[in-house]
Amino acid sequence: MKSQLRSIVRSGKFMTGFVIFVSILLLTIIYPLINPGDPMARIGYDSFRTRPGTYVSLYDTLDGVNTFTFRIPGANDIRISNKLREDDRERIKYWLVEYGKQEEVAGLTEEEIDIEDTVALLGLWWEFYSDEVFVRNLTNAERNAFMRLDVRLDRLFDIDDLQVYTLNPETGEHDILFTEVSTDDYINVSDVANIIRLPLGTDNFGSDVLKKLVLATATSLWIGLVAGTVATLIGLTLGLLGGYVGGIVDDIIMFFTNLFTVIPGFVLLILISYGMSQMERGATTVAVVIGLTSWVWTTRSVRSQVMSLRNRDHVNLSKLSGHSMPKIIIKDILPYIASYVVMAFILQISSGILAEAGLSMLGLGPSTTSTATLGMMLDWSIMKSTAFIHGAWWAYYPVIVVILLISFSLNLMNTGMDQVFNPQLRD
Amino acid sequence: MNSHDRQLCLSGKGVTKIFGFGSKKTLAVDNVDFEFYSGDLISIVGESGSGKTTLIKMLLGLTSVTEGEISFMGKKRDIGSRRKKKEYWKGIQAIFQDPYSSYNIFSKIDSVLLDCINMRGGRLLPRKTKIEMMREACSFVNLKYDEMTNKYPFELSGGQMQRLMIARIFLLKPKILLADEPTSMIDACSRATILDMLLKLRDETGMMIIFITHDMGLAYYLSDTVYIMEKGKIVEFGSADEVVLNPKADYTKQLLNDVPKIHDPWEFSKNRRKDAQWTEQFVV
Ligand SMILES: Nc1ncnc2c1ncn2[C@@H]1O[C@H](COP(=O)(O)OP(=O)(O)O)[C@@H](O)[C@H]1O
Ligand SMILES: [Mg+2]
Numbered sequence: 026m027k028s029q030l031r032s033i034v035r036s037g038k039f040m041t042g043f044v045i046f047v048s049i050l051l052l053t054i055i056y057p058l059i060n061p062g063d064p065m066a067r068i069g070y071d072s073f074r075t076r077p078g079t080y081v082s083l084y085d086t087l088d089g090v091n092t093f094t095f096r097i098p099g100a101n102d103i104r105i106s107n108k109l110r111e112d113d114r115e116r117i118k119y120w121l122v123e124y125g126k127q128e129e130v131a132g133l134t135e136e137e138i139d140i141e142d143t144v145a146l147l148g149l150w151w152e153f154y155s156d157e158v159f160v161r162n163l164t165n166a167e168r169n170a171f172m173r174l175d176v177r178l179d180r181l182f183d184i185d186d187l188q189v190y191t192l193n194p195e196t197g198e199h200d201i202l203f204t205e206v207s208t209d210d211y212i213n214v215s216d217v218a219n220i221i222r223l224p225l226g227t228d229n230f231g232s233d234v235l236k237k238l239v240l241a242t243a244t245s246l247w248i249g250l251v252a253g254t255v256a257t258l259i260g261l262t263l264g265l266l267g268g269y270v271g272g273i274v275d276d277i278i279m280f281f282t283n284l285f286t287v288i289p290g291f292v293l294l295i296l297i298s299y300g301m302s303q304m305e306r307g308a309t310t311v312a313v314v315i316g317l318t319s320w321v322w323t324t325r326s327v328r329s330q331v332m333s334l335r336n337r338d339h340v341n342l343s344k345l346s347g348h349s350m351p352k353i354i355i356k357d358i359l360p361y362i363a364s365y366v367v368m369a370f371i372l373q374i375s376s377g378i379l380a381e382a383g384l385s386m387l388g389l390g391p392s393t394t395s396t397a398t399l400g401m402m403l404d405w406s407i408m409k410s411t412a413f414i415h416g417a418w419w420a421y422y423p424v425i426v427v428i429l430l431i432s433f434s435l436n437l438m439n440t441g442m443d444q445v446f447n448p449q450l451r452d
Numbered sequence: 453m454n455s456h457d458r459q460l461c462l463s464g465k466g467v468t469k470i471f472g473f474g475s476k477k478t479l480a481v482d483n484v485d486f487e488f489y490s491g492d493l494i495s496i497v498g499e500s501g502s503g504k505t506t507l508i509k510m511l512l513g514l515t516s517v518t519e520g521e522i523s524f525m526g527k528k529r530d531i532g533s534r535r536k537k538k539e540y541w542k543g544i545q546a547i548f549q550d551p552y553s554s555y556n557i558f559s560k561i562d563s564v565l566l567d568c569i570n571m572r573g574g575r576l577l578p579r580k581t582k583i584e585m586m587r588e589a590c591s592f593v594n595l596k597y598d599e600m601t602n603k604y605p606f607e608l609s610g611g612q613m614q615r616l617m618i619a620r621i622f623l624l625k626p627k628i629l630l631a632d633e634p635t636s637m638i639d640a641c642s643r644a645t646i647l648d649m650l651l652k653l654r655d656e657t658g659m660m661i662i663f664i665t666h667d668m669g670l671a672y673y674l675s676d677t678v679y680i681m682e683k684g685k686i687v688e689f690g691s692a693d694e695v696v697l698n699p700k701a702d703y704t705k706q707l708l709n710d711v712p713k714i715h716d717p718w719e720f721s722k723n724r725r726k727d728a729q730w731t732e733q734f735v736v
Contacts, residue, residue: 361558
């Protein structure tokens with residue numbers, strides 16, 4: 026026993042899975058402590074409008090904080106290239122190419138223009154563009170649009186005369202806050218009040234995705250634990266009874282086991298979930314329902330193992346020593362299948378989490394606004410709204426990664442244990 | 453000639469065991485009759501697969517009897533309830549063939565001996581007395597209790613395990629002991645010791661031993677009565693001398709031919725049984 030435990034701990038596969046799983050578990054406990062607050066709260070715009078990033082209050086940045094001056098080479102280039110939109114770059118290139126096609130202008134082909142190189146692009150623009158230059162292939166509307174673009178590009182550098190005013194409530198007039206804002210002015214982010222860090226942006230409700238993801242992971246782990254416990258307890262009890270007692274008890278148990286085998290668990294799950302009214306479906310309820318539909322597999326394998334164990338001589342000797350049936354089951358059968366049951370339990374946790382995700386994607390998962398699950402997050406971002414169209418990868422990608430990590434780590438632990446308990450599988 | 457003045461202890465009529473059904477049916481024990489008398493040492497001889505183990509599992513009440521009737525102490529055996537079974541097992545006990553699978557690998561071996569004390573109604577005895585009893589049982593089979601206590605079965609050798617099984621019988625003191633090839637799975641050196649201990653225990657308690665073996669020679673030296681089993685049937689039985697010196701069934705003759713050491717059976721007399729030398733010379 027001790028040596029088996031030791032070889033489990035030494036098993037690379039088991040330990041890798043174990044470390045990943047425990048890390049996820051610890052994160053779900055620690056993260057809410059260091060970053061408290063309601064994960065379900067809607068803190069921003071809906072429809073995935075907040076990309077991942079750190080958000081700084083514009084007002085607080087301007088208001089009464091120390092400014093510092095840094096001279097960073099290329100700062101202007103970075104600033105401009107950040108402000109120049111993708112479609113503007115395309116349009117500049119379009120004008121330049123059309124301009125270059127005219128006979129009286131030499132050179133300037135499409136290959137020479139690199140729209141990623143902001144400085145070079147703007148350099149070309151200011152070198153060639155003027156509203157007096159007539160480019161033949163353009164429509165009048167386009168010509169006007171380019172004139173407006175030119176004005177806007179000029180304003181990119183209109184930073185020297187920036188002044189910040191603030192409304193004085195007593196006089197009703199605007200007092201000057203800063204007479205001059207230079208492009209070299211910086212402030213320390215930690216001096217700014219109201220910074221919001223959204224490493225994973227917000228979702229369709231405008232909630233912090235990371236906070237919600239942590240909550241959802243905890244809830245899903247809970248669902249897996251409850252579903253796995255229910256399924257394993259039912260499967261173990263029925264398997265032990267059917268396998269050890271045999272006879273009519275076994276016949277009845279096998280009848281129900283076969284019945285549940287013929288009807289696929291997931292179909293049954295859908296039917297039960299559909300049958301339940303919206304009000305009753307909390308996360309735990311769904312977990313119990315998942316557990317109630319997934320014990321068949323455990324029952325069958327426990328039963329067949331018990332059937333081969335009950336004729337062993339150590340069981341016979343235990344009978345001859347006058348032990349009662351419950352005592353024999355607990356002391357002479359259970360320890361022999363314990364490692365197997367633990368392994369089945371681990372797999373049941375994993376499949377419970379996946380079953381909840383599947384159910385939720387069908388809209389039959391937990392229906393509650395007080396908590397989130399991994400399945401519900403996928404459902405809301407992929408099925409019920411349009412994270413794909415918004416390009417809001419942050420709303421579903423991390424969820425999928427967490428589901429995969431949990432499932433991967435549990436299966437790795439299972440394989441590691443399998444190799445210890447069934448050495449012939451070791452390769 | 454010898455059995456009428458003694459008490460009939462265990463008997464069976466038309467005892468049959470069929471495993472499985474349909475095309476997978478195995479007739480393990482086929483319509484077997486037997487009469488075992490108290491105090492006797494009976495051998496059941498037959499090659500592997502002849503149904504010996506199945507027969508003694510039925511005698512123990514560990515397997516149901518498909519057909520036929522087993523009587524215990526002259527009355528039809530009744531082990532319907534758990535209490536009756538427990539009562540029955542106070543009188544009939546067994547040593548199994550494979551010591552390695554006879555123990556629960558998760559329990560310390562002390563529990564095996566403690567169970568026996570409890571079974572004999574010693575549950576409420578003070579701990580010291582229990583330890584004294586276990587110590588006595590261990591020393592009967594030449595084991596040191598202090599070396600055995602708190603150990604797990606896998607820490608013992610096959611011979612030690614089987615000796616502990618005899619210590620178990622020593623504590624239980626049943627009327628009937630069923631020994632299912634108790635020496636076939638252990639090393640040759642331990643065999644003679646095991647057999648000696650069994651016989652010593654029998655001399656002390658006067659219990660009836662049903663000794664299962666596939667070894668005709670061993671059966672002859674040990675037993676008063678020999679039953680020969682072939683493919684689930686009892687093909688011949690009688691006193692050891694009758695069966696060995698004057699075999700009737702072809703199968704018995706064949707079994708006797710397979711015994712290498714009997715050149716001159718008349719030379720061996722029954723009283724050599726008490727001599728520890730014979731087993732060694734014979735079994736090794
Ligand atoms: N639990 C069982 N199920 C099916 N067949 C069995 C079972 N136990 C024994 N048998 C069969 O019964 C026959 C007799 O076996 P057994 O009593 O173990 O013989 P022996 O002890 O003489 O070697 C064998 O053919 C064996 O395959
Ligand atoms: Mg056998």
